[in-house]
Amino acid sequence: MTAMILAQDLRTAEILARARTAFAEKGLDGASMQDLARSAGMSVGNFYRYFPSKAAMVEALITVDMQEMERDFAQILTSDDPMQRLRETIHARLMGQGCGPDDGRMWAEITAAALRKPEIAAITARMDAGITQNLCAVFSQATGLSQAEAEARFGAHARFMVMLVVASATEAPCPGPRHDEMMTLVQRTMDRTLDEILQMAKG
Amino acid sequence: MTAMILAQDLRTAEILARARTAFAEKGLDGASMQDLARSAGMSVGNFYRYFPSKAAMVEALITVDMQEMERDFAQILTSDDPMQRLRETIHARLMGQGCGPDDGRMWAEITAAALRKPEIAAITARMDAGITQNLCAVFSQATGLSQAEAEARFGAHARFMVMLVVASATEAPCPGPRHDEMMTLVQRTMDRTLDEILQMAKG
DNA sequence: AATGAATGAATGAACGTTCATTTTTGCTGC
């Protein structure tokens, strides 16, 4: 019984992964339910047994990303040196590891949709708040400041870092080594921001 | 006769401006030709006398932005202190001046579309190349290096700065003073990047 | 009368969603 429920979840996750690709290829509005169903390898009718509407799919996709993010931060916060672990995680992200090739396209779509659909803006706002909270938890642990104080003083830094990660992921690929050079600049900006947080706490 | 042609151009520009708002509100795929025509205050049929297709509209909108950018750089490059003028122009942009409220939404749409439609990617690539070239022209003038040398050494810096401007414009507005604080961080990163360029040229 | 500007109904395709229907599955008594 429980095994069946687990299998259901796996199936749903599989469907979401395929839908992500379809959305990345055709856009949130551009991908039709027939496209999504075909991507998942099933008929339209059956598709609606898993997700009641197209909007629900998008919500579920963002939720999955939010859960992944929470998992990443759980690992960071329970590690020996959270600040260092954070640096490494960000570095991996910027180098394109830890997120599929569709994630950049998908987040470009979500960024655009969030600017015109309040329902999606609400979801991304929750996600942003979650990331900021987690980042500030790391800062809090590294500086000895309380969570509230860390959020007050470094909230803007957190948002800035999130913006950089998203912007890097949604960058159009450009030929030549220029893209790698630019990622180095992003990485350096990240490191400087983190350094500044540590220094602000000392001073 | 030429007056009529000029009036035509003005009309076309007016239509484009209205279409920009419609696209910003409903998305590139979400806005229908009926929506765009109604925004422009005319019938669908007449609308097609100005733009042969929806795709042509999008192309024209990006082209307008590219021309505006070229105008901005023309002013910068012919000013007394281009580097300082560049700093000021960027600062104004980050503070939301010099670009309408629809521009952020519109560019979020274009960023997403460029990642999945090669035709749009081609246009944005040309625009990116143009901005990079212009930025490096400023750097070239400020450092005494040749244009080619400036592009080779600071091309990545230029792309990085473009990324920051676009990312700032497409950021979701967030309540409280945190947004302004973050813009300050962006501004500081910009200034540091420009400082570094000057220093790299000296060293 | 003649020309360009403007209209909006018409077209066929594609959209999200529904649902009557069929197929597959898991389980019963034998």
Add this chain to the structure above:
DNA sequence: GCAGCAAAAATGAACGTTCATTCATTCATT
């Protein structure tokens, strides 16, 4: 093993809209 059967899974045609685009027609100006 297997026939029988109810529940679950899966199908795809159908529905009402809306889409981008076209075009026969009307309006305005000269």
